Amino acid sequence: MDEIQKKLLFEVADLHVVPEGAYNIRANGRSVGRNSTANIDISPKPDGNGLNIRVKDGTKKQSLHIPVVLSKSGLKETVYNDFYIGDDCDIVVIAGCGIDNCGVQDSEHDGIHRFFVGKNSKIKYVEKHYGSGDGSGKRILNPVTEVSLNEGSFMEMETVQIKGVDSTVRETKAVLAAHSKLLVRERLMTHGSQSAVSVYDVELNGEGSDADVISRSVARDNSFQKFDAKIAGNAPCAGHSECDAIIMDNARISAIPRLDANNVDAALIHEAAIGKIAGEQITKLMTLGLTEKEAEEQIINGFLS
Amino acid sequence: MLELKNISFEVEEEGQSKVILKDINLKVGDGKFVVITGPNGSGKSTLAKIIAGIEQPSSGSILLDGRDITPLGVTDRAKAGIGYAFQNPVRFKGIKVKDLIRIAVGSDISVAEACKFLSEVGLCARNYIDREVNASLSGGELKRIEIATVLARGSKISVFDEPEAGIDLWSFGNLIEVFERMRAAGADNSILVISHQERILNIADEIVVLAGGEIKAHGAREDILPTLLGTDSAVSACGKMTGGAQ
Numbered sequence: 001m002d003e004i005q006k007k008l009l010f011e012v013a014d015l016h017v018v019p020e021g022a023y024n025i026r027a028n029g030r031s032v033g034r035n036s037t038a039n040i041d042i043s044p045k046p047d048g049n050g051l052n053i054r055v056k057d058g059t060k061k062q063s064l065h066i067p068v069v070l071s072k073s074g075l076k077e078t079v080y081n082d083f084y085i086g087d088d089c090d091i092v093v094i095a096g097c098g099i100d101n102c103g104v105q106d107s108e109h110d111g112i113h114r115f116f117v118g119k120n121s122k123i124k125y126v127e128k129h130y131g132s133g134d135g136s137g138k139r140i141l142n143p144v145t146e147v148s149l150n151e152g153s154f155m156e157m158e159t160v161q162i163k164g165v166d167s168t169v170r171e172t173k174a175v176l177a178a179h180s181k182l183l184v185r186e187r188l189m190t191h192g193s194q195s196a197v198s199v200y201d202v203e204l205n206g207e208g209s210d211a212d213v214i215s216r217s218v219a220r221d222n223s224f225q226k227f228d229a230k231i232a233g234n235a236p237c238a239g240h241s242e243c244d245a246i247i248m249d250n251a252r253i254s255a256i257p258r259l260d261a262n263n264v265d266a267a268l269i270h271e272a273a274i275g276k277i278a279g280e281q282i283t284k285l286m287t288l289g290l291t292e293k294e295a296e297e298q299i300i301n302g303f304l305s
Numbered sequence: 306m307l308e309l310k311n312i313s314f315e316v317e318e319e320g321q322s323k324v325i326l327k328d329i330n331l332k333v334g335d336g337k338f339v340v341i342t343g344p345n346g347s348g349k350s351t352l353a354k355i356i357a358g359i360e361q362p363s364s365g366s367i368l369l370d371g372r373d374i375t376p377l378g379v380t381d382r383a384k385a386g387i388g389y390a391f392q393n394p395v396r397f398k399g400i401k402v403k404d405l406i407r408i409a410v411g412s413d414i415s416v417a418e419a420c421k422f423l424s425e426v427g428l429c430a431r432n433y434i435d436r437e438v439n440a441s442l443s444g445g446e447l448k449r450i451e452i453a454t455v456l457a458r459g460s461k462i463s464v465f466d467e468p469e470a471g472i473d474l475w476s477f478g479n480l481i482e483v484f485e486r487m488r489a490a491g492a493d494n495s496i497l498v499i500s501h502q503e504r505i506l507n508i509a510d511e512i513v514v515l516a517g518g519e520i521k522a523h524g525a526r527e528d529i530l531p532t533l534l535g536t537d538s539a540v541s542a543c544g545k546m547t548g549g550a551q
Binding site for chain 1: 357359378379380382383384387388389391394395397398399400401404405408409411454458
């Protein structure tokens with residue numbers, strides 16, 4: 001890997017060196033490093049368009065890194081990764097994609113991740129997006145995450161996109177069985193003329209299933225964001241979605257909540273708040289000695305932390 | 306020493322000019338605890354905002370230790386040595402109590418040092434230091450955190466705008482103790498409190514009475530307080546807990 005790829009790898013996966021445990025590092029369309037462990041097997045799909053990842057029953061306290069970096073302008077790829085997580089597991093999956101585009105052609109990575117989570121397993125999925133490079137070619141990321149949670153399983157999904165990605169359509173679909181829980185924390189900041197769309201489609205099928213989808217975002221300059229969250233309660237269940245956004249400059253934000261209650265004991269809540277930074281918040285920090293610009297940055301950093 | 310010279314403040318209201326403050330002259334000496342009182346709408350909070358630089362006076366000047374700070378904005382006034390506690394403390398999603406105290410101190414102090422300021426305002430530091438300054442905090446908790454941020458700045462002059470507004474009776478009792486401790490700590494730093502609470506007036510060195518935008522009286526507590534008892538300018542704790550001019 002070259003220096004740019006190493007920097008991207010650090011931004012999306014906090015990695016300086018080859019990680020411990022299972023990993024697959026994909027750079028400019030090919031795998032540049034892969035390691036399976038006794039419990040986590042990573043193997044390429046027969047058609048070469050992605051990976052099959054199998055985690056044995058009872059695998060605990062293990063991590064899996066699958067970062068992707070693109071530093072070649074004009075590269076477009078679609079990758080399908082399937083995760084088969086056994087029963088009674090407790091693992092962390094760190095994904096993420098960094099694009100550096102110094103050229104004039106658009107670079108695009110579309111990653112489709114499907115998770116099949118076994119009974120009573122616990123999984124934390126962290127996905128960071130980062131873009132850099134001063135070329136006129138766009139940096140485009142369209143992640144799709146499909147989650148199937150078996151009985152009693154729990155998935156925490158943390159997605160972060162703070163800098164440099166011109167266009168994103170993020171689609172997350174989840175189907176929850178009895179007593180399973182999905183927790184999503186999305187953090188997003190858009191600049192310039194960037195566009196970011198997040199679509200959630202959550203089906204609460206099992207009794208006692210629970211979903212909590214929370215987005216915090218900041219839209220600056222002329223950027224556009226759309227938060228489109230549908231939660232369907234098909235059983236006695238609990239669902240909550242929340243979009244909390246700061247709008248600045250000439251940005252635009254749409255929040256489109258949808259709750260479908262198909263069972264009398266489905267308790268569903270949506271909250272959405274979009275607003276600019278309150279003037280008195282800036283004034284308060286200025287009375288503590290910050291400049292207006294420093295105050296604004298502090299408020300945004302706190303909001304997205 | 307803080308000195309206000311001929312401060313006036315006017316606003317446009319329905320095409321008419323309305324005088325909020327008229328020719329205010331006031332000196333707050335080093336190490337003094339001065340309380341400004343007066344009925345609602347007398348211009349007290351506006352005067353506090355003018356000192357902090359949140360509002361600019363229509364005329365007049367503000368001097369801090371002889372330096373004219375009138376042209377300075379909020380940030381530069383803060384840097385010059387003016388502290389200001391909001392009447393209605395601001396909430397921040399995602400900013401923690403320790404972040405706010407670190408910003409106030411102006412350096413990346415340790416958690417233990419930050420906790421010291423919370424203890425000074427009677428909050429159990431370890432329960433609060435990692436809390437977000439958001440809607441989960443009660444009015445009384447927020448007020449004390451607000452005061453802790455002002456203490457952390459260690460300003461030459463700290464202005465407190467109606468510290469009793471919006472808090473319950475129990476919190477108010479604690480708040481008085483905080484001011485009594487600040488008062489006892491002495492030093493050269495001055496404290497200017499906007500309040501019409503008798504218990505706060507009771508610990509003042511000097512009392513200023515503002516009415517209709519003008520200073521009606523200014524003198525030692527012993528001289529002024531007896532003239533105020535039983536009026537709107539000196540109410541007992543039960544009398545007017547949520548009062549407060551904007």
